[in-house]
Amino acid sequence: xxxxxxxFLKNVALEPELGRLTADMVRELRDRGPDSAGFAVYGxxxxxxxxxxxxxxxxxxxxxxxxxxxxxxxxxxxxxxxxENHAVIKTEGDGDMARSWLIDNVPEAIVxxxxxxxxxxxxxxxxxxxxxxxxxIGRKGSHAIAHTRMATESAxxxxxxxxxxxxxxxxxxxxxSLSNHNRLRDLLRRHGERFQTENDSEVxxxxxxxxMREGDSLKAALQQSLQALDGFYTFVVGTREGFAVLxxxxxxxxxxxAETDDWVAFGTEFRALATLPGVxxxxxxxxxxxxxxxxxxx
Amino acid sequence: xxxxxxxxxxxxxxxxxxxxxxxxxxxxxxATGIYDIRGFGAKRKLPHFDDLLFVGASISRYPLEGYRExxxxxxxxxxxxxxxxxxxxxPVTIAGMSFGSLSAPAKEALGRGAxxxxxxxxxxxxxxxxxxxxHSSLLVYQVLPSRYGMEPDQLRKADAxxxxxxxxxxxxxxxxxxxxKISDRVAAMRTLPKGIDQRSACRHPDWxxxxxxxxxxxxxxxxxxxxxxxxxxVGAARPYYDTALAVKAGADVVVLDGMQGGxxxxxxxxxxHCGIPTLAAIRPAVKALEELGMHRKVQLIVSGGIRSGADVxxxxxxxxxxxxxxxxxxxxxxxxxxxxxxxxxxxxxxxGCYDDWHEGRDxxxxxxxxxxxxxxxxxxLAGKRLANFLSVLTLECQTIARANGKxxxxxxxxxxxxxxxxxxxxxxxxxxxxxxxxxxxxxxR
Amino acid sequence: MAHQPLAAGPAGExxxxxxxxxxxxxxxxxxxxxxxxxxxxxxxKNPRGLHAIVxxxxxxxxxxxxxxxxxxxxxxxxxxxxxxxxxxxxxxxxNIMSGLVHVKxxxxxxxxxxxxxxxxxxxxxxxxxxxxxxxxxxxxxKGSVGHMSAFxxxxxxxxxxxxxxxxxxxSIYEARLYLRGxxxxxxxxxxxxxxxxxxxxxxxxxxxxxGIGGAVDVSEFRRYGSARSLYNFHISNLGSY
Numbered sequence: 001x002x003x004x005x006x007x008f009l010k011n012v013a014l015e016p017e018l019g020r021l022t023a024d025m026v027r028e029l030r031d032r033g034p035d036s037a038g039f040a041v042y043g044x045x046x047x048x049x050x051x052x053x054x055x056x057x058x059x060x061x062x063x064x065x066x067x068x069x070x071x072x073x074x075x076x077x078x079x080x081x082x083x084e085n086h087a088v089i090k091t092e093g094d095g096d097m098a099r100s101w102l103i104d105n106v107p108e109a110i111v112x113x114x115x116x117x118x119x120x121x122x123x124x125x126x127x128x129x130x131x132x133x134x135x136x137i138g139r140k141g142s143h144a145i146a147h148t149r150m151a152t153e154s155a156x157x158x159x160x161x162x163x164x165x166x167x168x169x170x171x172x173x174x175x176x177s178l179s180n181h182n183r184l185r186d187l188l189r190r191h192g193e194r195f196q197t198e199n200d201s202e203v204x205x206x207x208x209x210x211x212m213r214e215g216d217s218l219k220a221a222l223q224q225s226l227q228a229l230d231g232f233y234t235f236v237v238g239t240r241e242g243f244a245v246l247x248x249x250x251x252x253x254x255x256x257x258a259e260t261d262d263w264v265a266f267g268t269e270f271r272a273l274a275t276l277p278g279v280x281x282x283x284x285x286x287x288x289x290x291x292x293x294x295x296x297x298x
Numbered sequence: 299x300x301x302x303x304x305x306x307x308x309x310x311x312x313x314x315x316x317x318x319x320x321x322x323x324x325x326x327x328x329a330t331g332i333y334d335i336r337g338f339g340a341k342r343k344l345p346h347f348d349d350l351l352f353v354g355a356s357i358s359r360y361p362l363e364g365y366r367e368x369x370x371x372x373x374x375x376x377x378x379x380x381x382x383x384x385x386x387x388x389p390v391t392i393a394g395m396s397f398g399s400l401s402a403p404a405k406e407a408l409g410r411g412a413x414x415x416x417x418x419x420x421x422x423x424x425x426x427x428x429x430x431x432x433h434s435s436l437l438v439y440q441v442l443p444s445r446y447g448m449e450p451d452q453l454r455k456a457d458a459x460x461x462x463x464x465x466x467x468x469x470x471x472x473x474x475x476x477x478x479k480i481s482d483r484v485a486a487m488r489t490l491p492k493g494i495d496q497r498s499a500c501r502h503p504d505w506x507x508x509x510x511x512x513x514x515x516x517x518x519x520x521x522x523x524x525x526x527x528x529x530x531x532v533g534a535a536r537p538y539y540d541t542a543l544a545v546k547a548g549a550d551v552v553v554l555d556g557m558q559g560g561x562x563x564x565x566x567x568x569x570x571h572c573g574i575p576t577l578a579a580i581r582p583a584v585k586a587l588e589e590l591g592m593h594r595k596v597q598l599i600v601s602g603g604i605r606s607g608a609d610v611x612x613x614x615x616x617x618x619x620x621x622x623x624x625x626x627x628x629x630x631x632x633x634x635x636x637x638x639x640x641x642x643x644x645x646x647x648x649x650g651c652y653d654d655w656h657e658g659r660d661x662x663x664x665x666x667x668x669x670x671x672x673x674x675x676x677x678x679l680a681g682k683r684l685a686n687f688l689s690v691l692t693l694e695c696q697t698i699a700r701a702n703g704k705x706x707x708x709x710x711x712x713x714x715x716x717x718x719x720x721x722x723x724x725x726x727x728x729x730x731x732x733x734x735x736x737x738x739x740x741x742x743r
Numbered sequence: 744m745a746h747q748p749l750a751a752g753p754a755g756e757x758x759x760x761x762x763x764x765x766x767x768x769x770x771x772x773x774x775x776x777x778x779x780x781x782x783x784x785x786x787x788k789n790p791r792g793l794h795a796i797v798x799x800x801x802x803x804x805x806x807x808x809x810x811x812x813x814x815x816x817x818x819x820x821x822x823x824x825x826x827x828x829x830x831x832x833x834x835x836x837x838n839i840m841s842g843l844v845h846v847k848x849x850x851x852x853x854x855x856x857x858x859x860x861x862x863x864x865x866x867x868x869x870x871x872x873x874x875x876x877x878x879x880x881x882x883x884x885k886g887s888v889g890h891m892s893a894f895x896x897x898x899x900x901x902x903x904x905x906x907x908x909x910x911x912x913x914s915i916y917e918a919r920l921y922l923r924g925x926x927x928x929x930x931x932x933x934x935x936x937x938x939x940x941x942x943x944x945x946x947x948x949x950x951x952x953x954g955i956g957g958a959v960d961v962s963e964f965r966r967y968g969s970a971r972s973l974y975n976f977h978i979s980n981l982g983s984y
Contacts, residue, residue, distance in 0.1 A: 445876060445878075450819040503856040503872065503894075504856040505834070510833070513795075513815070514814075516795055517795040522799070524771070
């Protein structure tokens with residue numbers, strides 16, 4: 001149970017404000033998601049460079065040394081930047097290979113995201129404080145998705161926080177409660193997906209990853225999930241180009257969309273959208289149940 | 299072998315799998331094509347409070363003198379947010395039961411009995427009757443998925459508000475009232491046509507999930523100036539998570555109803571096969587409260603098969619702040635009394651087994667709307683019986699508490715208990731008697 | 744937060760024609776003031792999607808709200824007239840007992856849920872579950888309504904000038920539905936019924952009350968209601984439950 005916000009900027013002049021605008025939205029939804037927060041920011045691309053975000057579970061990791069080892073192992077240029085308990089590793093080599101290497105060689109850390117554009121950060125505690133600590137406010141980019149979490153049937157941990165990475169430059173956030181995720185998790189494991197939590201949302205994310213690996217487009221994978229997933233859900237999926245929204249057929253969980261010439265935004269409650277510039281003149285509507293919506297650049 | 303051989307005797311052997319109740323049910327299903335509906339709670343044998351014992355006083359632990367040395371029984375509910383928390387003189391309340399499922403004299407008797415000993419009653423699916431408000435010194439008002447009878451003036455007249463997510467008999471089911479009990483008065487209160495079978499919603503109409511429940515609770519508080527304690531009631535399903543979520547949604551009190559909890563009417567399969575036993579639900583709920591630093595700050599009321607002061611004491615020892623009785627209260631009023639045995643026989647049952655409360659033919663006049671039958675229940679006498687029973691529950695609980703050295707029943711703790719069975723030990727988190735072993739936890743912590 | 748300086752009337756109530764700014768006051772402060780008032784005109788500014796604004800009013804009050812409101816605006820309203828110059832979130836006018844709530848924009852799900860009386864007018868569209876379990880309220884929606892509207896609706900009238908989504912009137916009791924546009928699908932036990940003169944007259948009254956009686960032709964509407972076949976449990980209906 002949670003709050004979701006998404007912001008997609010149509011007007012590039014607003015890109016320096018992306019983080020600040022998103023943080024304002026997140027703060028409005030801290031009541032319905034008081035346990036933890038996470039966000040995915042898309043932007044700051046450098047041609048040929050993959051960014052991998054990680055977070056340390058406990059203790060400290062000597063990231064400069066890790067970066068060097070990774071560079072040697074993959075024969076590529078690697079740099080690393082630390083923020084709080086996160087590290088953003090940039091590699092000019094193969095992204096998938098770097099990700100696998102990190103999972104296998106740095107068990108003290110969890111890989112949060114991998115992609116040319118995406119960066120994911122997460123923190124436990126009051127969302128308002130989390131977004132400040134992790135400097136969401138200062139980030140620039142074209143679009144962002146954030147999530148405030150009220151843990152329902154699993155523990156409050158970093159690993160259990162959304163967004164869940166579903167593949168290169170793709171992530172998912174979820175408001176609701178799935179009911180058939182345990183058996184689905186077993187099936188997905190047999191298809192090679194790896195899980196770090198008991199969380200239902202992680203299963204949804206892995207389902208999409210699997211479908212897209214099998215060749216489905218994001219839209220087709222989301223369409224399929226209407227059959228495969230049981231329960232109540234509003235999903236917002238981030239992609240390199242934009243974001244997608246899907247509500248289950250019963251559509252009890254709330255969802256509001258708003259659009260102006262400058263942006264398209266998603267919020268679990270209108271309250272979150274009320275902070276955006278020009279919202280007074282925005283077109284405001286609710287996504288239909290069982291319908292996939294996609295916004296993307298070009 | 300000759301069948302005349304007097305040595306041979308073959309008493310009939312009943313199957314434990316296809317026992318006579320199972321066979322009768324299959325015959326009934328084959329005859330009617332519809333599931334069986336009944337009232338009462340789960341009847342099958344379950345791990346329950348009987349599988350726990352209090353240790354009592356010994357050389358290392360000293361008892362209190364009965365009567366002279368006080369053993370307190372009061373409990374205050376709603377201290378978290380309510381401007382007007384309510385204080386009960388005894389840690390036993392009357393659970394939510396509707397006018398509709400119960401007769402008017404029955405509701406009046408419950409109010410009289412509870413008020414006489416300083417505790418609360420609760421409305422049910424259908425709203426608040428004026429008699430109920432008049433006769434209950436403390437009245438809790440339920441907000442149910444159906445919202446039958448819901449209106450702001452009643453909300454404001456109540457002493458506390460109970461948002462019902464579910465009940466133990468049918469976690470995930472809505473209310474059920476069949477046509478024979480939808481009298482003119484009931485129909486008017488619920489805005490339903492008379493004599494129809496009421497269909498009920500199982501989810502609330504305007505919120506789903508704890509994040510939206512938080513906003514609903516806020517609205518209820520706004521309408522009532524933040525004065526009244528707000529309870530959240532759940533059937534025992536995932537008590538650890540449900541309790542944590544109720545706290546996060548802003549509840550003052552959590553009411554937890556185990557599968558033994560009664561109902562006026564629902565499908566038999568729901569009652570017997572859905573929801574977990576009361577005994578298994580309490581420790582997880584208390585654990586959730588403790589982890590959030592909310593034990594005793596958000597009060598926990600436990601119900602579902604509370605029958606005696608021993609049950610009360612055991613529930614409190616496991617961490618509850620109070621208990622609630624439903625079935626036991628009706629029995630105290632006179633339900634299933636042998637006095638009506640002839641009538642029970644006519645209904646093809648016997649005193650002690652009568653559970654077809656949905657039919658509205660209760661000889662005791664309690665779970666019926668039939669004026670001929672309801673006339674039989676004298677609300678003053680029945681109220682007195684309930685007051686007596688509540689007093690006995692309290693005295694028994696105090697007796698046990700004093701014997702365990704407590705000057706207040708809230709000081710009962712899990713360490714005062716031992717278990718007789720492995721299941722009870724695992725569920726209640728107390729060691730098997732004479733050992734320090736708790737299944738799943740190894741030796742004593 | 745800085746308070747609006749408010750002069751009090753002889754009974755300690757706020758003076759009429761008061762402006763209350765939610766940018767400087769809390770919802771609690773606004774509601775407390777309005778709960779204490781038995782009459783008056785009020786303008787509320789900067790609602791910014793906040794919840795339970797003007798819930799629980801009981802009095803001959805006229806309230807205007809400039810902006811979009813959150814959940815349960817005007818919940819359990821009695822007697823007051825409330826105009827929302829914007830959109831409303833989940834459960835607007837839920838359990839309304841009497842009075843008027845008029846939303847100029849769109850509304851989220853469960854608008855008018857379990858409402859017992861009064862009139863709810865929606866100039867825009869309503870989302871899912873409009874009029875769910877309504878018990879005597881009248882709702883007039885000038886736009887369309889979403890799926891599961893009038894679910895288990897017990898009494899009252901739902902008038903929709905636009906279209907209706909899936910499962911209209913599922914498990915409906917005695918409420919009446921008047922629809923001008925298309926219906927995506929009907930719910931369990933909901934059927935089209937005759938539009939007789941008395942229904943047209945009733946519909947005309949509802950449209951007049953919503954201020955559009957002159958602009959709309961009642962003969963363009965169809966009436967829907969309960970087939971009443973689920974009123975008593977019967978095994979042959981099991982597929983419908």
